Amino acid sequence: MKKILFILSILIMVYSCNTTSNKDGKDNPFFSEFDTPEGVPPFDKIKAEHFMPAFEEAMKRHNAEIDSIINNPEAPTFQNTVVALDESGRMLDRVGSVFSVMTGTMSDSVYQNIEKEITPLRTEHYDNINFNEKLFARIKTVYDDSLQVKTLTTEQKMLLDKTYKGFVRSGILLDGSKQARLREINKELSNASLSFNQNLLKETDSYQLVIDKKEDLSGLPEDVIAAAAKTAKDKGLEGKWVFGLSKPSWEPFLQYADNRALREKLYKAMYMRCDNGNEFDNKENIKKIVSLRLEKANMLGYKSHADYVLEETMAKTPENVMGLLNNIxxxxxxxxxxxxxxxxxxxxxxGHDIKIESWDW
Structure with missing residues (x-):
C-alpha cells in the first residue's frame, strides 16, 4: 500500500510540474528539452526574460525530485538514493549553464540585475539540500552498508564517496547554530563574489584608451587598427581609435604597438582594474571574501581556506602546492x-636606452 501511495504521489508531482510548464512556459525554451542537434542551447530563441521563470521552475522540480528520494518507502540503496540524487536537478543545471554563458558574454544591466536576483535564491536552494538531514541519513545508510558497498564498481564507489563527503564538507554534521551561521556565510560569500565579478566587468568595460594620432598606431596590424576604428565609431568617436581591456583589444596592442608609453598605460590599466579607489574598487570585497572563507574553513575543521579546497584535489595540502611551485x-x-x-x-x-619592463615583454 505504501509503495502504491508513493508512486501516486510521484505521478501527481510530475503532472503538476508538466502542467505548470505548459501553462507558464509555453514560449520559454527551458521548459522542454532543446530540440537541436546534440542538445545545443537555441540561443536565437533564448531571451533575458526567460531566465527567472526557468530558474524558479527548475528549483521547484529539483525540490520535487529531492522529496521523492527522501519519501521513498524502500530502504536506501545506491540506485534509489545516490544515483537518484546525482541525476536530479538536470533542468537547473541546464538553465545555470546557459545563464553562465550569457553573463560571461553579455555585460548589460539586464543580466547583471538577474544575477543579483537569482544568486541568493540559488545559494539558499543548495543550502537547503546540503542541510537536509533526511536526505543525508539515506546517503549515510548506503555509505555505512559494507555489504552493499562491496557490490559497487570503482566508479560507483567514487560517486558514493564524493556524495557523502560533499555533504560533510558542506556542514551537515555541524550543530543547528553553526549551520545557521554557515548559511549566512554562504549567502554573504555569494553576494561578495558577485559584487567582485560585476565590478571587474564594469571596470573592464568602462576603460578606453583613445588614440587620435595615426603615428601612435605604428606596429599594429591592419585588422587590429580596423577593429579599434570600429569601436571608436560605435562609441561616437569616429575618426579615432579606441582600445579597451578586453583581451582581443588589449593583447594585440601590447604585442605589436611601437609606442612604449601607450603600452605601459594600457598594461597598467589592465592590472590595476578594481584597485583605483573608485566605485568599482574591490579591496573591501576581497577583505570580506578572505575573512568569510577563513571563518567557514575553521568552522568545518580546517586551518585555512586552502586546506579546505585542496583536500579533494591531487595536491591535498598547501604544503604540496608550494613544494611544486618552488620546484618549478x-x-x-x-x-x-x-x-x-x-x-x-x-x-x-x-638603440633603445630602456630597462625591459612587463609592457615590453
Missing part, C-alpha cells in the same frame, strides 16, 4: 632571466 621556480626563474637578458640586448641593439 628553480627552473623557470633562470630561463626567464635568460630571456630578459636577450630582450635587453635586442633593445640596446635597436
Amino acid at each position: 621556480w628553480k627552473y623557470a626563474l633562470p630561463q626567464a632571466q635568460k630571456e630578459a637578458a636577450e630582450l635587453q640586448a635586442i633593445a640596446k641593439k635597436e
Whole structure:
C-alpha cells in the first residue's frame, strides 16, 4: 500500500510540474528539452526574460525530485538514493549553464540585475539540500552498508564517496547554530563574489584608451587598427581609435604597438582594474571574501581556506602546492632571466636606452 501511495504521489508531482510548464512556459525554451542537434542551447530563441521563470521552475522540480528520494518507502540503496540524487536537478543545471554563458558574454544591466536576483535564491536552494538531514541519513545508510558497498564498481564507489563527503564538507554534521551561521556565510560569500565579478566587468568595460594620432598606431596590424576604428565609431568617436581591456583589444596592442608609453598605460590599466579607489574598487570585497572563507574553513575543521579546497584535489595540502611551485621556480626563474637578458640586448641593439619592463615583454 505504501509503495502504491508513493508512486501516486510521484505521478501527481510530475503532472503538476508538466502542467505548470505548459501553462507558464509555453514560449520559454527551458521548459522542454532543446530540440537541436546534440542538445545545443537555441540561443536565437533564448531571451533575458526567460531566465527567472526557468530558474524558479527548475528549483521547484529539483525540490520535487529531492522529496521523492527522501519519501521513498524502500530502504536506501545506491540506485534509489545516490544515483537518484546525482541525476536530479538536470533542468537547473541546464538553465545555470546557459545563464553562465550569457553573463560571461553579455555585460548589460539586464543580466547583471538577474544575477543579483537569482544568486541568493540559488545559494539558499543548495543550502537547503546540503542541510537536509533526511536526505543525508539515506546517503549515510548506503555509505555505512559494507555489504552493499562491496557490490559497487570503482566508479560507483567514487560517486558514493564524493556524495557523502560533499555533504560533510558542506556542514551537515555541524550543530543547528553553526549551520545557521554557515548559511549566512554562504549567502554573504555569494553576494561578495558577485559584487567582485560585476565590478571587474564594469571596470573592464568602462576603460578606453583613445588614440587620435595615426603615428601612435605604428606596429599594429591592419585588422587590429580596423577593429579599434570600429569601436571608436560605435562609441561616437569616429575618426579615432579606441582600445579597451578586453583581451582581443588589449593583447594585440601590447604585442605589436611601437609606442612604449601607450603600452605601459594600457598594461597598467589592465592590472590595476578594481584597485583605483573608485566605485568599482574591490579591496573591501576581497577583505570580506578572505575573512568569510577563513571563518567557514575553521568552522568545518580546517586551518585555512586552502586546506579546505585542496583536500579533494591531487595536491591535498598547501604544503604540496608550494613544494611544486618552488620546484618549478628553480627552473623557470633562470630561463626567464635568460630571456630578459636577450630582450635587453635586442633593445640596446635597436638603440633603445630602456630597462625591459612587463609592457615590453
